[in-house]
Amino acid sequence: MEVHHHSHTARKKWTHYFWEFVMLFLAVFCGFLAEYQLEHKIEKDREKQFIQSLVKDTKKDIEQCDSLYRQNKFSQTLCDSLLTMLSGKEIIINSYPAYKLWGSMIGYYDFIPNDGTIQQLKNSGALRLIKKQEVVSRLMDYNKITETIKIIQSGMNTYLLQQSKKTDLFDAARFSNPNDRSNVPLISSDRKLLSWGYEYISLWKKMLEFLNINIENTKNKGNDLPKSVNKEYHIK
Numbered sequence: 001m002e003v004h005h006h007s008h009t010a011r012k013k014w015t016h017y018f019w020e021f022v023m024l025f026l027a028v029f030c031g032f033l034a035e036y037q038l039e040h041k042i043e044k045d046r047e048k049q050f051i052q053s054l055v056k057d058t059k060k061d062i063e064q065c066d067s068l069y070r071q072n073k074f075s076q077t078l079c080d081s082l083l084t085m086l087s088g089k090e091i092i093i094n095s096y097p098a099y100k101l102w103g104s105m106i107g108y109y110d111f112i113p114n115d116g117t118i119q120q121l122k123n124s125g126a127l128r129l130i131k132k133q134e135v136v137s138r139l140m141d142y143n144k145i146t147e148t149i150k151i152i153q154s155g156m157n158t159y160l161l162q163q164s165k166k167t168d169l170f171d172a173a174r175f176s177n178p179n180d181r182s183n184v185p186l187i188s189s190d191r192k193l194l195s196w197g198y199e200y201i202s203l204w205k206k207m208l209e210f211l212n213i214n215i216e217n218t219k220n221k222g223n224d225l226p227k228s229v230n231k232e233y234h235i236k
Contacts (some may be wrong), residue, residue: 050130054225068109138224159204170198
């Protein structure tokens with residue numbers, strides 16, 4: 001009769017299990033590092049994209065500021081001409097030039113900031129992607145001044161609603177006469193009425209001046225932002 005003996009498997013040493021653990025740990029750790037590096041690269045790429053977009057938006061705003069500044073300066077010149085007419089005696093005899101000038105100089109072009117990128121950064125919480133604090137500070141300063149311009153323009157729009165009071169000064173009904181459009185007479189030659197018109201235009205001119213001061217500030221802060229970006233990120 002044959003007797004079968006069970007074969008015994010050699011027991012593994014503890015060092016074998018130790019190295020298995022080390023290899024498993026390294027595999028998991030390397031996977032974690034790879035994922036971390038990938039996320040870091042994605043965030044860096046997004047940061048760069050946001051920065052480039054911000055610079056483009058700002059440059060467009062600066063171009064807009066230059067145009068609006070010139071237009072407002074021209075309107076201020078028209079204000080001076082109208083103020084001269086309102087304070088003179090000629091307007092009693094011939095008020096049509098003043099009426100025509102009033103209609104052409106009251107109004108302005110809105111400054112509409114290209115703020116899509118900054119609003120996306122603020123609303124989505126992506127502002128944290130901008131790591132350079134100097135750039136963030138410049139960006140917030142710039143956003144603040146553009147918001148200030150919006151408030152100023154809102155006040156100017158409210159003031160413009162009073163333009164209907166121009167009919168308190170000029171007899172616009174006469175202008176509808178196709179046989180005589182050479183003149184739009186005053187409702188009254190009362191100097192108090194002319195003084196009201198003078199005060200209205202004077203204040204409008206001051207509003208244009210104040211708007212231009214803030215447009216100039218916007219341009220200056222807008223120029224500071226690309227400089228800061230170029231310094232911190234070497235992006236032009």
